[in-house]
Amino acid sequence: MAQKTALVTGAAQGIGAGIARVLAGRGYAVAVADLKKPAAGFFFVRTDVSREPAVRACVRAVLRRFGRLDALVNNAGLANAANGPVEKLALAEWNRRLGTNLTGVFLMTKHCVPQLRAARGAVVNIASTRALQSEAHTEAYAASKGGVAALTHALAMSLGPRVRVNCISPGWIAHAKLRPKDHAQHPVGRAGRDADIAELVAYLLSDAAGFISGQNFVVDGGMTRKMIYL
Secondary structure, three states: OOOOEEEEEOOOOHHHHHHHHHHHHOOOEEEEEEOOOOOOOOEEEEOOOOOHHHHHHHHHHHHHHHOOOOEEEEOOOOOOOOOOOHHHOOHHHHHHHHHHHHHHHHHHHHHHHHHHHHHOOEEEEEOOHHHOOOOOOOHHHHHHHHHHHHHHHHHHHHHOOOOEEEEEEEOOEOOOOOOHHHHHOOOOOOOEOHHHHHHHHHHHHOHHHOOOOOOEEEEOOOHHHOOOOO
16 A cells, blocks of 8 residues: 655644654655745645645645645644734734635645545644634734634535544644743643644544544643633
């Protein structure tokens, strides 16, 4: 049997890099689409996921290299950031975040669908707990990630039964040393790690998850369920 192939966007660093490593460890041939080249030696296609010609070229390059596509992980996105009061939020900044975080998921899925259908493959989209709760002045990011969660169940209805589509909404995934009180905000006693997300991605792409589609899995150590009294 030919080796299964996974395409992971935004995998040069952080959660995406962790996903790529875990999938490679599970036996996938892994292709990475990002604006930056990853440190690991994965097949790399420099791609701006908000631009359709770039996405189309990326998928073609992956198919030329591997000849098939079994799994797509839409992880690329601009990080959460406060943009100031909504009345001062520039349309260009709104469009930039929606273009990368949401339109990028649409475009990449659109151009991978034929191969995913042929392989009876699966898609995992990476949203955020900010789809469910917010800080002030983060309208563009929250809207983009809320859109990813909604787009996930829409795609699951349209692409099933041959292609399953699910979503993961990570909470606080630490990439720097945190204070003890930061970890203590989580009922599990710590902030998240890249592997916490990557392991769930690997499961959702596997045949073991064959009865799961259209779902949004919140992976946040219980933080969004914790009551806070002021």
